[in-house]
Amino acid sequence: MDGQDTGLPGGVDVTVASVARMHDYYLGGKDNYPADREACAHLLTRAPSTAVLARNNRRFLRRVVRLLAEEQGIRQFLDHGSGLPAQDNVHQVARRVHPDARVVYVDHDPMVAAYGRVLLEEDDRTAVVRADLRDTAAVLGHPRVAGLLDLREPVAALFVSVLHCVPDEDDPWAVVRRVAGRLAPGSCLVVCQLVSDDPATRDSVTGFMREATRGGWGRVRARHDVDRYFDGLEVLPPGVVEVAQWRPDSEVHPRQPGRELLEYGGVGRVPDDR
Template sequence: MARMYNWLLGGKDNYAADRHASRLLLQLAPSFGELVRSNKLFVRRAVRLLAEQHGVRQFLDHGAGLPAQDNVHQVVQRVDRDARVIYIDKDPMVLAHGRAVLEENDETAVVQADVTDTDRIFGHAEVQRLIDFRRPVAALFVSVLHCLPDQVDPIGMVRRVAQRLAPGSFVVVCQLSSEDAQVRSIITDFMRGSVGEWGRVRTRREVAACFDGMDVLDPGLVDVSSWRPEEGEAPPAPHVCHEYGGVGMIR
């Protein structure tokens, strides 16, 4: 999945099979490339807001994917060079490329782990070195929950991470969502056939459950292309499937 997203974002770290699967996906859902790009812009807006307006200096990026232009550490370290970022992914290619990009950045690390293994992540030596859990942390779950099957309880995973974070921390979540059962089924079946183990497209209500007990920042939970868009960004086009989510603050 990380390599498919890389190709859809115009990257070169992918194989022929990834490109083939991505082209088939675009035939099925022509707006998918636009969804990936708007999601990238959402991440940039969200983490910059948390760094600039809420003073967050620590970020845990779950399911980070392959490095691309304006990665989380680049956005937040423009605000504060000492801001710290942990990228978490189990894909060996993500690990290799991420470490090559970050080898000269002492405030950033890539951890190879399953995003659902919260104990391993929180106990990892690099996480312990860089993150002070007594202070606010932003935990990112961007375009990763739909990759996780219900058996691993992805919504519960977000809540478990949130419970470990200090008050004043934040959770950033978005995942593929549709209110049309047929659309959910078609895209879910395609992705499972293309990448093997995958989760599913979920409803807005299911995504909203990630934020139970949190204070959700304005404008609430939305199609992320309409989450605080900046001047010059195109308004969201109507789609039957979109990335739905937002940013919640832990009390």
Template sequence: MREELAGADDLGVDAVDVTVPSVSRMYDHYLGGKDNYAVDREAVAALDRKVPGTRALALDNRSFLRRVVHVLTREYGVRQFIDHGSGLPTQDNVHQVAQRVDSGARVVYVDNDPIVLAHGRALLEENARTAVMRADMRDTDAIFDSPEVGRLIDRGEPVALLFVSVMHCLPDSCDPAALVRRVMARVPSGSFIALNQLVSLDAETRDFVTDFMGRSTQGQWGRVREPHEVAGYFAGLDVLDPGLVEITGWRPDSDLCCRHTDDVWFEYGGVARKR
């Protein structure tokens, strides 16, 4: 991708300010993608110098997403997903995992990054059972009342709501727990939510990463939290086994899978069902 402000023009989207790192593009770089700029790679390098192992967190997170979608599709019969804060397309996107189980599975991707919108539309233009929309994941009414959701999501059937590694992008003033309550109120009983975010047991790490990312991304960040705060998001929901865990421990593909052993910071969460 060209390293210039007009680089988005070829994609038919608004100009992108490549002087400011993007959380989505930093994540893309961690996953080995090519849709990122020098400023994103520099931010990644600076973060890694203080808290090594961040790339492993990104890879663990992507693996968790694949397992969640596969389990919900195969074991629980879910056939429709809304992926909030989906990020840039990469290998094994939600629709690809779900449609390997059932080709009729439907997915709406939601993100507020114009580059995500452009690349998502390019990827999905030949897949009638998917859509990508540009929206703030906090704007529940705009998402659920959108043409994309109206076309693909059957309001009478259970739906899986995905908030995978995005809640740390929301400051406390946005009340992430209230967001969970809003989205769950818009879906029928038997629906699911998959949610995880970065946490740390170490106050210095929480403060450093929160401050670093807040300054680097100019407001695209919220806070690294503690596990008990994430647990609060699941109040009133039935959490699936094995409960809320460090995500490499959520239904691993085998006992030989690598587990995240660094408790300085890690991704924490799980999957729950609406009663």
């Protein structure tokens, strides 16, 4: 089944699970299909906390965007692997602080790009770009990115719950380093991904997701793998942590039914003396 059969954009195969559509399902969205829901059900048998992780991760995204706008004065955001639109998207959160904030959403999924352009490009200060986040030159050199973002000024580059989709052979750590190297001092990189302290869980979830998405997955990693993303950056308090513990608005948040998987990350600032 392809996009012509379903009325969806070309390149969309709804018979194969999509990470973006699985995340949409966990958040209670409607832009998902039986293959996505079946994959979610199977994943929950391996990692019962997955749905709660998705909700906590969305809260982290909203919180970190607000705090970077308020406390770091950032008015430009580049959201790598943005996924399908949901409630309180990056530009909506940022503009509660800075009404002139500019936001570019980047995703390689054709459905995300098409739906995003309809729902997120509300004005001339937001854009949705279809590009592969692994190709930093193509992302930052895209006319929509270059036209909206001034890389001479601080930018918040977001890699929220996406780098576990990048295989080791594509070096996700180098992706983060390349982006950091192109940004002005005072810019911030927000990075988090799925981790597990149990090697068997890492292997089980990684193997299942690679099969379910037919290669659209990298690896569940260990915490020390995520720590490496912040090499050369000034890590903002409270450090690299489970994301529900990153500057929580309150102590009340959905409790995970298990700790077999964690969303782990933080915020790194590009030093002034670089």
